[in-house]
Amino acid sequence: MTPVCGLDRIDRESGVTALVEGHAVAIFRTYDDQVFALSNFDPFGRAGVLARGIVGTRGDVSFVASPLHKQAFDLRTGQCLDDPTVSVASYEVEVRDGQVLVGGRRR
Amino acid sequence: MTDQEQPHRRQQLVVVGHGMVGHRLVEAAIERGLTETHDITVLGAEARPAYDRVALTSFFEVGAKALNLLPRGRYDDPRVSLRTGVEVVAVSPRQRIVTLNTGEDMHYDELVLATGSYPFVPPVPGKDLDNVFVYRTIEDLEAIRKAARKARSGAVIGGGLLGLEAANALSQLGLETHVVELAPRLMAVQVDAAGGRTLSRHIEALGLSVHTGAMTEAILGPDRAGRVTGLALKDRKALDVDIVVFSAGIRPQDALGRAAELVVAERGGILVDERCRTSEEHIYAIGECAAPGGVMYGLVAPGYAMAEVVVDTLLGGEGTFEGADMSTKLKLLGVDVASFGDAHGTTEGALELTYADDVAGVYKKLVIAEDPEDGTRRLLGGVLVGDASAYGVLRPMAASGLPLPDNPEDLILPAGGGGGVALALPADAQVCSCNNVTKGEIEAAVDAGCETAADVTRQTRAGATCGSCKTQVKKIVEDHFAAQGRTVDRSLCEHFPLTRAELFDVVLIHGHRTFDQIVEAHGTGRGCDICRPTVASILASQLNGHVLARENRTLQDTNDAYLANLQRNGTYSVVPRIPGGEITPEKLIVIGEVARDFGLYTKITGGQRIDLLGARTEQLPAIWRRLVDAGFESGHAYGKALRTVKSCVGSTWCRYGVQDSVGLAIMLELRYRGLRSPHKLKGGVSGCARECAEARGKDFGVIATEKGWNLYVGGNGGAVPAHAQLLAGDLATEDLVRYLDRFLMYYIRTADRLQRTSTWIDQLDGGLDRVREVVVDDVLGLGTELEAAMAQHVDCYVDEWTATLEDPDKLARFVSFVNAPDLPDPAISFDTARDQIVPAPAAVDLGASIPVGAGR
Numbered sequence: 008m009t010p011v012c013g014l015d016r017i018d019r020e021s022g023v024t025a026l027v028e029g030h031a032v033a034i035f036r037t038y039d040d041q042v043f044a045l046s047n048f049d050p051f052g053r054a055g056v057l058a059r060g061i062v063g064t065r066g067d068v069s070f071v072a073s074p075l076h077k078q079a080f081d082l083r084t085g086q087c088l089d090d091p092t093v094s095v096a097s098y099e100v101e102v103r104d105g106q107v108l109v110g111g112r113r114r
Numbered sequence: 115m116t117d118q119e120q121p122h123r124r125q126q127l128v129v130v131g132h133g134m135v136g137h138r139l140v141e142a143a144i145e146r147g148l149t150e151t152h153d154i155t156v157l158g159a160e161a162r163p164a165y166d167r168v169a170l171t172s173f174f175e176v177g178a179k180a181l182n183l184l185p186r187g188r189y190d191d192p193r194v195s196l197r198t199g200v201e202v203v204a205v206s207p208r209q210r211i212v213t214l215n216t217g218e219d220m221h222y223d224e225l226v227l228a229t230g231s232y233p234f235v236p237p238v239p240g241k242d243l244d245n246v247f248v249y250r251t252i253e254d255l256e257a258i259r260k261a262a263r264k265a266r267s268g269a270v271i272g273g274g275l276l277g278l279e280a281a282n283a284l285s286q287l288g289l290e291t292h293v294v295e296l297a298p299r300l301m302a303v304q305v306d307a308a309g310g311r312t313l314s315r316h317i318e319a320l321g322l323s324v325h326t327g328a329m330t331e332a333i334l335g336p337d338r339a340g341r342v343t344g345l346a347l348k349d350r351k352a353l354d355v356d357i358v359v360f361s362a363g364i365r366p367q368d369a370l371g372r373a374a375e376l377v378v379a380e381r382g383g384i385l386v387d388e389r390c391r392t393s394e395e396h397i398y399a400i401g402e403c404a405a406p407g408g409v410m411y412g413l414v415a416p417g418y419a420m421a422e423v424v425v426d427t428l429l430g431g432e433g434t435f436e437g438a439d440m441s442t443k444l445k446l447l448g449v450d451v452a453s454f455g456d457a458h459g460t461t462e463g464a465l466e467l468t469y470a471d472d473v474a475g476v477y478k479k480l481v482i483a484e485d486p487e488d489g490t491r492r493l494l495g496g497v498l499v500g501d502a503s504a505y506g507v508l509r510p511m512a513a514s515g516l517p518l519p520d521n522p523e524d525l526i527l528p529a530g531g532g533g534g535v536a537l538a539l540p541a542d543a544q545v546c547s548c549n550n551v552t553k554g555e556i557e558a559a560v561d562a563g564c565e566t567a568a569d570v571t572r573q574t575r576a577g578a579t580c581g582s583c584k585t586q587v588k589k590i591v592e593d594h595f596a597a598q599g600r601t602v603d604r605s606l607c608e609h610f611p612l613t614r615a616e617l618f619d620v621v622l623i624h625g626h627r628t629f630d631q632i633v634e635a636h637g638t639g640r641g642c643d644i645c646r647p648t649v650a651s652i653l654a655s656q657l658n659g660h661v662l663a664r665e666n667r668t669l670q671d672t673n674d675a676y677l678a679n680l681q682r683n684g685t686y687s688v689v690p691r692i693p694g695g696e697i698t699p700e701k702l703i704v705i706g707e708v709a710r711d712f713g714l715y716t717k718i719t720g721g722q723r724i725d726l727l728g729a730r731t732e733q734l735p736a737i738w739r740r741l742v743d744a745g746f747e748s749g750h751a752y753g754k755a756l757r758t759v760k761s762c763v764g765s766t767w768c769r770y771g772v773q774d775s776v777g778l779a780i781m782l783e784l785r786y787r788g789l790r791s792p793h794k795l796k797g798g799v800s801g802c803a804r805e806c807a808e809a810r811g812k813d814f815g816v817i818a819t820e821k822g823w824n825l826y827v828g829g830n831g832g833a834v835p836a837h838a839q840l841l842a843g844d845l846a847t848e849d850l851v852r853y854l855d856r857f858l859m860y861y862i863r864t865a866d867r868l869q870r871t872s873t874w875i876d877q878l879d880g881g882l883d884r885v886r887e888v889v890v891d892d893v894l895g896l897g898t899e900l901e902a903a904m905a906q907h908v909d910c911y912v913d914e915w916t917a918t919l920e921d922p923d924k925l926a927r928f929v930s931f932v933n934a935p936d937l938p939d940p941a942i943s944f945d946t947a948r949d950q951i952v953p954a955p956a957a958v959d960l961g962a963s964i965p966v967g968a969g970r
């Protein structure tokens with residue numbers, strides 16, 4: 008796993024972009040300090056922007072809304088909540104000693 | 115050769131007169147497909163295409179362009195040709211030819227006369243002197259305005275509806291104004307004696323002199339320049355006036371018909387049958403020149419109905435003209451006056467119910483019929499002076515013969531009564547008389563997918579002409595939603611069961627400062643892309659804090675989050691503020707240098723400033739360092755906030771300018787810069803009525819007058835353009851700023867999310883009048899509070915970019931990668947077009963999965 012940054016570099020309910028093995032990964036921290044990692048690439052807008060989206064909840068699901076056209080993605084799985092046929096890759100991620108570590112792609 | 119031998123020959127339809135009704139005929143013909151078989155030629159004597167004569171008086175405020183009913187000067191349908199400035203001088207029914215004043219003859223298969231009417235000028239000595247006018251065309255008003263510049267006082271002869279409009283105009287032009295009426299009261303046709311008295315009192319309170327029962331003997335003069343010197347009245351002192359306007363009634367323009375030996379009605383007007391056909395088979399007459407069944411109608415709505423009937427007839431339809439409602443509602447010199455149905459109680463056995471409050475200047479009368487059999491009472495008509503808010507309910511009620519509720523007095527008693535009485539109108543009740551739209555048609559439009567009253571107006575035209583039925587239309591739409599259980603859910607999103615305006619109040623009352631406090635107290639969950647930016651905007655409006663302050667920065671919408679506009683490829687655009695569009699060469703050079711040094715695409719925006727595009731996140735601080743050092747600040751192109759106050763060159767340079775529009779625009783832009791609002795806000799200031807700054811296309815627009823500033827509100831461009839409407843006229847700068855402070859704060863507090871000022875005003879109960887009451891008359895007593903809120907905004911303003919550059923915590927966010935802060939994102943690349951960069955299609959797709967077939 009690749010250490011990326013201290014957890015305190017990520018505001019609660021927001022994201023940062025990290026470069027992991029040449030890939031742009033969006034890392035999010037929720038209100039309850041869970042951490043998730045998705046591909047930063049917005050498949051609708053076709054640009055690397057997801058880390059800059061607004062983080063919130065739909066029902067119990069934490070999601071990020073693309074800053075381009077607001078499609079919502081489930082932070083846990085990368086599944087698009089507005090279109091079942093679309094998803095973005097999600098990555099292994101954990102916090103150890105206050106450091107965020109990103110692993111490989113989940114699927 | 116007959117038509118039968120040439121079945122495919124296109125029919126020639128000639129229309130004489132391009133006034134309101136002639137224009138409507140052509141529109142209906144195009145809409146309903148008559149142009150598939152007919153070529154239409156319209157011949158109009160006036161130099162300009164049809165304009166809104168009903169709104170003629172607003173010409174002084176809005177100019178000729180705004181009144182134009184055909185802005186492009188021609189119809190989109192190529193089978194219609196319009197010729198203005200040509201007069202038809204003769205009609206030969208047997209040859210089916212019209213002769214023009216150019217000498218040309220023109221053949222027709224069908225002819226429609228829509229020649230309107232002309233002002234009646236009684237044979238008073240002196241009527242041909244200079245400075246004696248009538249009040250019918252834009253040219254008349256232009257001439258009056260010109261004469262008014264050198265005049266002190268004026269008299270209008272005639273105290274009817276049009277006379278009062280003319281008096282209104284003279285008084286707006288700054289003249290001491292007299293109204294001279296032969297009858298014992300004003301508006302004798304529409305209102306009764308008591309209503310007339312109330313009206314006179316109102317008008318006198320506004321500083322006009324009313325002379326009723328006064329007979330004009332002669333117009334005095336001429337002075338050395340050939341002009342009027344006064345007005346002699348029988349048995350009264352002469353009036354010392356420099357201008358006289360005749361408004362003593364209209365006469366149908368039926369001369370062409372008479373000369374062609376068409377049958378003319380006893381009291382004038384070309385006699386037509388219920389299909390609007392004259393005594394000649396192929397000649398129709400519509401509008402004010404026609405007299406269906408011998409009656410001439412001096413209103414536009416019956417004319418529109420006649421136009422529809424003729425189109426229907428030519429299409430082979432069965433439509434007929436069945437007479438029309440002569441109801442009127444208007445605001446004269448700020449006084450509501452309405453009259454509808456049998457206003458004078460001429461029906462046999464009619465009862466009258468009146469309410470009068472001399473102090474408030476309100477007079478209302480209902481004319482009621484009681485059924486001798488079962489005692490049910492029906493409304494026949496009425497008169498409303500001083501408060502016509504009940505008109506929207508009462509007029510359709512009278513028209514549809516609905517039984518009255520048990521306490522009919524509630525309909526006209528103040529507060530709680532009037533428009534407030536819940537009444538179920540039948541589906542066939544006509545709600546919009548200008549465009550003949552019934553309640554049923556409005557509901558059908560909602561069923562067919564209209565979501566708002568504005569949609570319905572676009573779809574059905576209800577509310578699009580005089581506007582007096584707008585509140586009624588809105589109510590029907592809302593009631594219809596409610597009846598279907600489709601209560602328009604106005605909660606913000608799943609997290610807050612409140613509207614934006616309610617949330618604004620809650621936050622203000624509790625003094626909340628963070629999203630956490632607000633969602634814990636009034637919402638559920640952790641918010642979303644709708645409520646988080648809304649809360650951010652509310653907090654910014656109330657606390658004037660920095661949008662990137664730690665506690666609230668994760669609420670900010672896309673663009674605010676990086677104080678720049680996100681572009682399609684993930685880069686940003688940078689728009690420094692250029693207040694009023696004024697900029698020194700030095701500053702222009704700095705912008706050029708920054709753009710060059712950072713390799714940015716550069717474009718002049720539609721908002722009189724310069725956009726630098728293609729900046730990467732990590733470049734933004736360095737770019738702004740350079741800009742801030744050169745004296746620039748954020749232009750808030752990224753915010754739901756004040757954008758620009760556009761200006762024209764104004765009186766400093768322009769040979770037409772009457773005030774310093776640039777100076778005012780800069781002052782206003784600096785005053786309101788950084789102001790967060792429900793949607794973006796734009797302003798404009800023009801130095802004269804030529805309106806080069808397009809101020810009336812802005813949320814607030816200011817147009818200079820000789821005496822000060824006219825303030826317009828509620829304009830925008832975009833997908834649904836709206837022209838701003840006059841809120842208050844001839845203001846001193848100080849009053850202008852005060853009204854604007856109040857207006858903007860009132861909007862910020864009560865509008866919905868993403869609602870521009872125009873839609874906000876439309877959905878307010880009472881519309882623009884309500885805004886005027888709150889902002890100008892201060893009926894809610896909120897004035898001082900709203901001004902104080904604005905004063906606080908002005909005091910607390912700091913440039914967001916300067917503050918960001920000074921704060922390492924805020925700057926830390928402007929990186930490409932958290933673990934490689936200055937490494938450009940490899941996913942961003944550019945091509946070149948016309949010597950500048952443009953986004954290249956995204957090259958790398960890092961792990962997204964879009965199945966085949968779902969591409970977009």
Ligand code: SRM
Nearest residue numbers: 679687718719720721722723751757830831832833834870
């Ligand atoms: C840059 C500019 C186009 C240009 O190159 O000229 C522009 C660009 C955008 N406009 Fe605009 N508008 C620009 C002038 C206008 C104007 C003209 C004007 O201001 O005089 C209008 C019509 C006037 C008006 O607003 O009423 C205009 C009507 C819109 C609308 C429709 C608003 C509406 O009420 O219907 C949108 C959509 C929205 O805001 O929801 C929009 C939205 C946008 C956005 C912000 C779309 C977005 O969310 O990304 C565009 C990106 C701006 C950026 O810099 O990345 N833009 N836009 C202009 C910036 C002016 C400035 O200096 O700030």
Ligand SMILES: Cc1cc2nc3c(=O)[nH]c(=O)nc-3n(C[C@H](O)[C@H](O)[C@H](O)COP(=O)(O)OP(=O)(O)OC[C@H]3O[C@@H](n4cnc5c(N)ncnc54)[C@H](O)[C@@H]3O)c2cc1C
Nearest residue numbers: 131133134135158159167168201202229230401402413414
């Ligand atoms: C100040 C004012 C306020 C008004 N307010 C209201 C109101 O509040 N509500 C309401 O319902 N109505 C109102 N009216 C009345 C309304 O404007 C008229 O009912 C309407 O304009 C009639 O339309 P029209 O097409 O029949 O006639 P017009 O609009 O007068 O058009 C007739 C046109 O035919 C042209 N013409 C005439 N003869 C010839 C010829 N021989 N050859 C070629 N062209 C010719 C004329 O030049 C004119 O342009 C108002 C009118 C005025 C003047």
Ligand code: SF4
Nearest residue numbers: 762768771801802806
């Ligand atoms: S609006 Fe008037 S003052 Fe301004 S530039 Fe145009 S003509 Fe000149």
Ligand code: FES
Nearest residue numbers: 546548579580581
């Ligand atoms: S009644 Fe005039 S617009 Fe509807």
